[in-house]
Amino acid sequence: MALNRKIAYIDLSKGKIETRPIPLEVRKLYLGGRGLDAYLLYNHTEPNIDPLGPDNVLLVSAGILGATLASATSRTHIMAKSPLTGFLGSANMGGFFAPELRWAGFDHLVIKGRAERPVYLWIHNGEIEIRDASHLWGKSTTETQWAIRKELGDEDIKSAVIGVAGENLVRFANVMTGIKDAAGRTGMGAVMGSKNLKAIAVRGTMDIKIAHPVEALEYNKKFITQITSAKVSQTQGRLGTPFIWGATNPWGGVRTRNFQYNQHLYADDIEAERLDEIATETIGPYHMAGCFGCQVHCRAQYRIPSGPYAGVYDEGPEYTAQGAFGGEPECRSAITVLTGNHLSNQYGLDLLEAGSLISWAMELYEEGILTSKDTDGLDLRFGNDEALIEMIHRIANRKGWLGDALAEGGLRAAEKIGKDSIKYLIHVKGMSNLHSDERATPALALGIATASRGSDHLRSRPAIDLYHLPEEVLRKVYSNPISYSGPLSSDHREYLGKPWQVFWQETCYMGVDCLGICKYHTTFLGATLPNFEDWSRVLYLNTGLEMSPTDIWTVAERACNIERLYNIREGLTREHDWLVDRYFDEPCRRGAPDVIGAKIDREKFKKMIDEYYEHHGWDENGVPRPETLKRLGIDKEPSHLL
């Protein structure tokens, strides 16, 4: 049944593999996916290890509902200590890898040590084999996947792989599967590279028994209708995540020229609708693809219409790429966005981090902090599309002084560059911010400041805040399954009640990350999308596990606290839950009339953080209170249950 998937411990130094069942009691505590990974990371690493050394563990997992009838049960989670931030590293990807891992008999992989030479893992129907990967080293992410299929003679193999960026230990290299599904953030690809692990190939034909198949089928039909009838899902199914650009750039919520402006003026060529036209022109009217089991199909297919990469096939781009290769470097060409997306996918590079750091370097160049000597003659001014693309190559290959410096991530690069460079870096905990400009949205600002993996919009963002929903709607969403009677405000420029929304969303996203469902199928971008009530039902029908919405909430809370404990163990303090000065000191200069002048108020923001800690049951330093840990049953960690 869905609960009998195993955990495998793979020691690459010793070539030793051990598989074990996952006890039901552990399932009830953490479900699976990110929650259980967080527990494993805390339990299987020593404090203060080198993230790129053999002592780091790479955790790869499927959610407990992976491959079942719960809509979009496609997500793969990857965790390790981050080589970018030194704190929690965690990334999540769609596609088809996690379902295949489950059909092959496994839910969790704990990969330790370091192989002597390049290897890949071959996992099939309960068996795990460590194989030579010398011939795959140097290959792109897609070349690697196709080569493994050819070598093993099975076109249905799904692989999670690293590209050249991961091999070169670029500290924000990602892990990829398929054409463009990326476990993008916090440098999980560099951890794989440091272990000499090029790929994890999986293929399985083992049953996952559905607990109540007839009811699960019928409920799934209803569930899908609930999801696809939401207006936001229809929009996303048509335009992909770039549709968000139309909800943020028009009023001034997109950081531009690194962080000088909050709106990308006249950037019509990179709007979602234009990107959709290109996909239509190059692929045809049916150019949207889906991850496993998903009826939203938000992934566009395209061919680059012109330029040096004309005719090349890829998928995306996502909202992230519009900012990374459009807004932040102030480039206006769709071709640049599509090309940047393609190169990042092929190199296995977190494009968000890459675009953000290149834009930072552009500001440094214009400020004279970087000179053409540092750039090896590259004219790294804003709006220079060719320079932007060239920097992607240099970072992935660690080419030139600047390419090598940026490959180390923002904080390390700032040390190398020196002068005032750190002042211009837009980051939290050493990880670059998304291109969204949160100066007019305190709730979103609080989310990125406190996210457990460093600046991040997918950990706790109350994105529906942007819709100015009526208070009674907000109350319905945010008082469930845990009651909340404090203040809530419809205005996204407000501070009031926002900490609760951030806390609620954080718990919500942790919940789906444990289940293995896509965040776009939660109350993320639409208030009518599923949440705890619905998950309790699908969990029961598919696995037989009876857990109330509140039980799932508690699992998520427990997992969030384990992540917090991990970060604190690695040196995190309250000061790390903070934004760079520009958020407080430089007001917005573009956008809608009342957005101009907006900035975050330091004092109010401090209070927000206090309140957010309070909701979590953490003290004023952000440390979980003993009674919180006791309530969640994690007051004696590490407990080594698994």
Added chain:
Amino acid sequence: MAKEAMANKVLMIDYQKCTGCRLCELICSVKHEGVSNPSRSRIKIMKWESEGLYVPMSCQQCQDAPCVAVCPVKALTRDETLGRIVVDYDVCIGCRACVAVCPFGAMGFDHIDRKVIKCDLCDGDPQCVRFCEVGALEYVEAERVSVLKQRDAAQRFSSAQKTAAAIQAEM
């Protein structure tokens, strides 16, 4: 629905609309076996990921079916009420001659139950069709298939002509 109408219905696949999500494979294996396991699904999406091409493949319920012809024990017969080929498992000896002969690869072999498997149109309510929201799979009257395809082709033809005319006008 009248029996004659059912007898005449076929599973129509429009691969262009397929998003490659494989929900049909999941639905099929849950419906027939109570498990999530695409290797036991009667329908399968063939993929060419490097160019984004996804093609669902399933039994065509052929009029002159090679599987029926090749079966040495007459375990495969045509069920006229639903216009489908059915397997009589009491008769089937599991020789897999039908698997070898099917030109579409649509006759499968269930490696767990050790039996041949094929699309049974879910007794007239194909669940893959019901769950495919993009309409890549439809269950329609056989004579409608060509009309629908003609309409689709005509539309593409006409839009191509418009593009050509626009290019000519620019020249």
Added chain:
Amino acid sequence: MEREVMSTAESLAKTRTYGKFRCHNPSCMERITVPPGATRVKCPHCGLEWRVYWISPDFPRIRGPVWDVNQKLAQEAVAKKAKRKEGK
């Protein structure tokens, strides 16, 4: 298998509207009814103008601002605010 109580999501789905969208001006956020097929619309409440894209014939969305108009309105508003400040 029907549940007796409507979930939060189900009850909220009943409040969906079609043929209109909310103005993207955070100080406004009023619903704008978009004439069928229109590619531009002016918010009757705050005056900002938006370029429109249609997801389906009854489902419009904001594609982007009408740049010249909205920039001008924003600059005027900022100038007014500055003046008010001076006046104090």
